[in-house]
Amino acid sequence: MRFRRSLLKLVSCCILIWPFAAWGGAKFLIREAPLDKADAIVVLSGSATFKERTREAAKLFFEGRASRIVITNDNQQGPWSSSDQRNLFFYERSLEQLRNAGVPSQNIEVLMQPVTSTYNEAEGIRDYAKQHGLRSILIVTSAYHSRRALWVFTKVFRDAGVQIGLDAAPPGYQSPPPATWWLRLKGWQQVPNEYLKMVYYLIRY
Secondary structure (H helix, E strand, C coil), X not given: CHXXXXXXXXXXXXXXXXXXXXXXXXXXXXXXXXXXXXXXXXXXXXXXXXXXXXHHHHHHHHCCCCCCEEEEECCCXXXXXXXXXXXXXXXXXXXXXXXXXXXXXXXXXXXXXXXXXXHHHHXXXXXXXXXXXXXXXXXXXXXXXXXXXXXXXXXXXXXXXXXXXXXXXCCCCCCCCCCCHHHCHHHHHHHHHHHHHHHHXXXXX
16 A cells, blocks of 8 residues: 555656656757858758748848858658649758748759758758858757757867857747647657757767
8 A cells, every 4th residue: 555655656746747847858959059140041951840940041031130041952752742743852842931931032042962861961061151151151940959950060060160050940830839749749759859869969970
């Protein structure tokens, strides 16, 4: 009987603590590196969250934070497009989203070389920045990806002479809010998975 009461207290305590622990764990993943002006806004690939990222990039563009938006290509295709009669690549959908938001086509550039990871993405953007003489870039990504993305870009650009800023797209649109991510399947796909990727990156790079 005493064991059962102790177990019940432990379970009750865990239930009470869990929402705060889950919120804290999600908030820890969110980082920003403010940058008022940049030579280019770079939207990182992310098929599940490309809408929130491109929406945030368009907002920054119209705020005058940069005059150029660069999109990377993860070589992933999305659902069937009735108007195009094919499965569009997600970089094409991002391009479409930016144009629909009012960003002129001449202010958008797509890096067609496929990327396979955030680290690979950072390397490609570093080469692009060097080729075009960029001195500053503003990275746009999803909130739960922001800590790892900032760590990767800071590492890859360490000796590049390029200032790195990062703006995290606010969760709540395609990414669930920190307080309630654990109530949604997408939250479990994003938050715990991001911690696993962080551990892998720390070991790998």
